[in-house]
Amino acid sequence: MLAQAVESYLAVRRACGFELKSQGNFLQSFATYSDARGKHHVCSEIAIEWAGLAQSVHQRARRLGQVIRLARYVRAEDQSHELPPAVFGSENRQRPIPYIFSQDNILRLVQAASQSSYSSLRRKTYSTLFAMLACTGLRVSEAIRLRFEDITPDGIVIRHSKFRKTRLVPLHETARVGLERYLEHRRPYAPFDDHVFVSLRRKPLLLESVRTVFQTVVDNIGLQRVPGQPRPTPHSLRHTFAMRVLEACPVDRDHITEHILALSTYLGHSKVSATYWYLEATPHLMRSIAERCENFVTGGQP
Numbered sequence: 001m002l003a004q005a006v007e008s009y010l011a012v013r014r015a016c017g018f019e020l021k022s023q024g025n026f027l028q029s030f031a032t033y034s035d036a037r038g039k040h041h042v043c044s045e046i047a048i049e050w051a052g053l054a055q056s057v058h059q060r061a062r063r064l065g066q067v068i069r070l071a072r073y074v075r076a077e078d079q080s081h082e083l084p085p086a087v088f089g090s091e092n093r094q095r096p097i098p099y100i101f102s103q104d105n106i107l108r109l110v111q112a113a114s115q116s117s118y119s120s121l122r123r124k125t126y127s128t129l130f131a132m133l134a135c136t137g138l139r140v141s142e143a144i145r146l147r148f149e150d151i152t153p154d155g156i157v158i159r160h161s162k163f164r165k166t167r168l169v170p171l172h173e174t175a176r177v178g179l180e181r182y183l184e185h186r187r188p189y190a191p192f193d194d195h196v197f198v199s200l201r202r203k204p205l206l207l208e209s210v211r212t213v214f215q216t217v218v219d220n221i222g223l224q225r226v227p228g229q230p231r232p233t234p235h236s237l238r239h240t241f242a243m244r245v246l247e248a249c250p251v252d253r254d255h256i257t258e259h260i261l262a263l264s265t266y267l268g269h270s271k272v273s274a275t276y277w278y279l280e281a282t283p284h285l286m287r288s289i290a291e292r293c294e295n296f297v298t299g300g301q302p
Contacts, residue, residue, distance in 0.1 A: 002040050003031040005074045005081075012073070017164060023066050030067055042071045042081040051088065061088035095277060098239035099230040106134050106240070108221045116217065121189055122200055126213050128182040129197055129205070133234065135175050137241030137267055140234045144205040146196040151179065161268045169266065210234055242267060242278050247288075 006027045010020055033050045034043065051064035067084055074081045101109070114127035133143060142158050150157045155170040171179070183196070190202035197205045214234045223232055230236075242263065249259040264275040 001031075002034050002042070003028065005042075006031045006070065009070050009073045019164075026063055026066055027070055030063075030070075041078070042067065042074065042084070044082045044084040047071075047082075047084040048087055057088055058091070058093060061086070061091040064088055065091040097230050098243075098278075099232045099236040100243055101134070101232065101236060101240045105221070105223060106237070109217055109223075110134070112217045112221045113213070116220070118213075119200060121186065124182050124185055125197055125199075125205070126210075126217070128178060129210070130214070130217075130234075130237065131178060132175065133237040134241060135172060136169050137238045137245075138169065139238060139268070140207060140210055142268075144195075144197055144207065144210065148183075148194045148196065151183075151196065158268065162270075165268055165270075167265070167268055238267075239278070242275070246278055 010024050010027065013020055030047070030050050034040070034046050037046055039046050047064060047067045051060045051067065054060045054063055064084060064086060068086065071081050071083045075083060110127050110131045113130055114123050116123055116126075118126070129143060132138065133140065136156065138156075138158070139162060142161050145159075146156065150159065152168075155168050157166065157168055159166050161167070179196075186196075186198065190198045193202055193204070195204040199205055199209065211234060214232075218232050245263050246259075260275055261272060264272045267275065269275050
């Protein structure tokens, strides 16, 4: 049965550290769909038919890509399984150009959050959260999962982040003072919950709530989206942090390599190419790279 092949495939990949939650559900759905049509091996026609049930071309490409990876695995032992062609194209989307905040706009954002019409705790919660995202480059999901024990003398401990990695993020003294000031105000409000950031319901913040408040504050300070340009999101604070760090990178080759690797580790990227993306995705950095290359070609210093 194809369902057994799917379970074997998922077990092997999960043993390697992959969670495969949504992918597992999709492959089990494919196995059920295929078995219902009397096909107990991977069949290209059935795979394309099943993937085609998705609404968008990108979703179809992703679903078919999952079956293709399954087929490569099961064909190692049974050549009766077919390897479907990628008829829907690549499943990898081009990452959009990130929105980069100016230093002034970050200050305006944090100040507006601290002066909003919300209650005192909520103002302090979101102004502290936005400030911490800007000065540490944390993912929003990492920040809202922080607990008291994660704030250590050496920095913030990020436990089991996006790629199930744990890392230590140093805190500048000014950031530590701001965080401790917030915690003094927050601790009595929800003494039985040890999450650093809590809502007025005395529960951990939700991603959707953070996005809603962020958009409200962005609108209040007049950062409207320009047609054809990226829009500011909470994750833009992480992008801005990464770009500012790269701007400060020394210009010689050895230091650049060390700098990129250190930033990749700091940000919790699974591979260094995710960090190099900032170089090609940020016009300001690309312009600087082009100017240095031109200077080098014409005989000047790189």
